[in-house]
Amino acid sequence: ALLARHPRRTEALLPLLLDAQQALGCVPQSLHGGIADHLGLTLAQVRAAIAFYHFLSAEPLGDYCLRLSDSVTDRLGGGEAIRDGLLARLGAQQGVTRSDGRVSVHMTSCIGLADQGPAALVNGQPLTRLTLARARRLADLVERGVPLADWPRGWFSVAQPVRLAGPLLSGRPRRGEALRRAMRQGRDAALHEIRLAGLRGCGGAGFSTGLKWRLAKEAVGAARYVTCNADEGEPGTFKDRLLLARRPDLVFEGMSVAGYVIGAKRGLLYLRGEYAYLMPHLRATLRRRHAEGLLGNRVLGTDFSFDIDIQLGAGAYVCGEETALLESLEGRRGIPRLRPPYPVSAGYLGGPTVNNNVETLAWAAHILARGAAGFRARGTAQSPGGKLLSIAGDVAAPGVYEFDFGITVREVLMACGAADTQAVQVGGPSGVLISAADFDRRIAFEDLSTGGAFTVFDASRDLVDIARQFTHFFAFESCGLCTPCRVGTQLLARAADQLADGRAGGADLRRIEETGRLMRQTSHCGLGQTAANPLLDLLSRFRPLCESRLRGDGFAPDAVDGRRPCGREAR
Ligand code: SF4
Numbered sequence: 001a002l003l004a005r006h007p008r009r010t011e012a013l014l015p016l017l018l019d020a021q022q023a024l025g026c027v028p029q030s031l032h033g034g035i036a037d038h039l040g041l042t043l044a045q046v047r048a049a050i051a052f053y054h055f056l057s058a059e060p061l062g063d064y065c066l067r068l069s070d071s072v073t074d075r076l077g078g079g080e081a082i083r084d085g086l087l088a089r090l091g092a093q094q095g096v097t098r099s100d101g102r103v104s105v106h107m108t109s110c111i112g113l114a115d116q117g118p119a120a121l122v123n124g125q126p127l128t129r130l131t132l133a134r135a136r137r138l139a140d141l142v143e144r145g146v147p148l149a150d151w152p153r154g155w156f157s158v159a160q161p162v163r164l165a166g167p168l169l170s171g172r173p174r175r176g177e178a179l180r181r182a183m184r185q186g187r188d189a190a191l192h193e194i195r196l197a198g199l200r201g202c203g204g205a206g207f208s209t210g211l212k213w214r215l216a217k218e219a220v221g222a223a224r225y226v227t228c229n230a231d232e233g234e235p236g237t238f239k240d241r242l243l244l245a246r247r248p249d250l251v252f253e254g255m256s257v258a259g260y261v262i263g264a265k266r267g268l269l270y271l272r273g274e275y276a277y278l279m280p281h282l283r284a285t286l287r288r289r290h291a292e293g294l295l296g297n298r299v300l301g302t303d304f305s306f307d308i309d310i311q312l313g314a315g316a317y318v319c320g321e322e323t324a325l326l327e328s329l330e331g332r333r334g335i336p337r338l339r340p341p342y343p344v345s346a347g348y349l350g351g352p353t354v355n356n357n358v359e360t361l362a363w364a365a366h367i368l369a370r371g372a373a374g375f376r377a378r379g380t381a382q383s384p385g386g387k388l389l390s391i392a393g394d395v396a397a398p399g400v401y402e403f404d405f406g407i408t409v410r411e412v413l414m415a416c417g418a419a420d421t422q423a424v425q426v427g428g429p430s431g432v433l434i435s436a437a438d439f440d441r442r443i444a445f446e447d448l449s450t451g452g453a454f455t456v457f458d459a460s461r462d463l464v465d466i467a468r469q470f471t472h473f474f475a476f477e478s479c480g481l482c483t484p485c486r487v488g489t490q491l492l493a494r495a496a497d498q499l500a501d502g503r504a505g506g507a508d509l510r511r512i513e514e515t516g517r518l519m520r521q522t523s524h525c526g527l528g529q530t531a532a533n534p535l536l537d538l539l540s541r542f543r544p545l546c547e548s549r550l551r552g553d554g555f556a557p558d559a560v561d562g563r564r565p566c567g568r569e570a571r
Pocket of ligand 1: 318335336477478479480481482483485486523524525526527528529
């Protein structure tokens with residue numbers, strides 16, 4: 001019955017595996033052959049996919065599968081003590097299903113709740129603002145076998161805090177307004193409006209959205225696609241979660257407009273597995289859009305037909321890279337492709353594909369509804385419009401803020417109530433760690449470019465340990481395809497441990513810099529190219545701090561190999 005629910009196509013692999021995981025608590029070995037036959041894959045392909053995605057397992061994960069978010073902000077809030085308390089109370093070992101099959105406890109990368117951590121997922125449902133006391137109660141509920149439906153409802157409440165609203169978050173265009181206006185104008189004029197606005201990709205790279213749409217429109221191909229990257233995995237960012245929860249129509253509308261402009265019939269929204277709890281809400285939005293003639297055959301009575309599917313990811317940060325995302329959508333491991341060809345000419349199933357971030361698509365719909373002039377008038381010449389920031393860490397009011405591009409870091413810090421700030425991680429671990437000397441720099445593509453994470457650390461925080469955690473994150477999430485990243489991230493993680501533990505010497509700092517440079521130049525995708533950023537930024541902006549942590553003359557090497565657990569289990 002499970003197999004019959006899924007079409008006999010390779011692209012059905014991940015949905016089928018997730019379906020099995022949810023229904024059976026794992027994807028048992030006994031099913032692998034049947035899945036391979038059903039989809040026309042080899043057994044090795046099925047097993048490789050199960051091994052690749054963190055949220056899939058061939059072994060049972062227990063009646064309650066707890067995944068504790070292990071991001072820097074969770075740790076700032078006491079996440080490690082909560083993990084230790086839970087494991088002790090449950091008599092469980094991290095990453096191992098308890099022998100009675102009741103429960104397993106895992107550590108996972110940031111789950112997109114940095115504004116309300118420490119956080120966790122239990123059987124995919126989000127738990128926010130965990131405390132030691134709550135963890136103890138949670139363990140008791142698990143021991144008594146209480147169904148999740150009977151757990152305190154407040155534990156599962158996810159706030160969507162808009163701390164500062166600009167045109168995007170405060171404007172409420174009518175459903176279909178952008179699409180109607182685009183269709184009244186025609187494809188070329190709608191594309192011209194996006195180009196006139198100067199909209200750039202909000203995932204961080206800042207590629208011109210209008211140019212991307214034009215390239216996909218003009219590329220040769222029988223079928224075209226629009227994919228929405230909702231795999232918001234950069235630790236510290238959560239603004240796409242908020243947009244999907246509060247403005248899903250705007251995101252879907254952006255996809256429809258992109259589909260209309262490039263001549264696509266199909267859109268796919270790739271939703272990170274950590275946000276599976278948003279699925280019912282998103283599906284209800286799609287149903288409503290269908291009912292109103294905004295999706296499906298002959299949209300608004302015209303000859304334009306367009307539909308949108310949602311596919312869940314399964315816990316792999318690298319799938320946020322656009323070609324890895326396409327691989328995942330096509331039913332393979334999320335391993336980044338070689339480029340060229342670029343997705344605009346050969347993307348999903350080989351067709352010309354526009355792949356845009358959630359926020360980019362929301363802005364595109366906003367621009368089509370309100371016109372390009374208002375957008376262009378804000379921001380800077382090279383970075384028009386506004387940007388959503390996910391602000392977390394040592395601030396009085398964590399949440400999502402909408403600013404015009406060009407705002408300084410100092411102004412952002414004032415707006416969110418930060419005090420005694422030592423450093424800010426702008427753009428997450430793959431972005432840049434800045435010190436007070438940089439606080440007059442601007443959030444803009446031409447200065448500090450960011451996908452949206454803005455994590456603040458006050459003077460009490462140990463930046464060496466924070467860089468260590470980020471470095472372990474990359475080592476954990478590397479897909480292992482290319483040697484510079486696979487080996488380099490492990491070397492850096494070990495070096496970061498040595499530095500944090502006072503076991504590093506001056507030569508180790510030079511080795512970090514050499515390894516980081518090599519990874520930047522030779523890694524296949526952005527993960528490897530940026531994995532050294534936390535340590536390199538620490539060394540360049542906080543050199544005296546690093547030197548103060550070097551081992552003294554009396555240091556004697558011991559038998560420890562330098563490796564400390566990074567908090568998560570290895571793949
Ligand atoms: Fe995979 Fe890292 Fe190479 Fe990217 S850089 S392809 S994540 S091994």
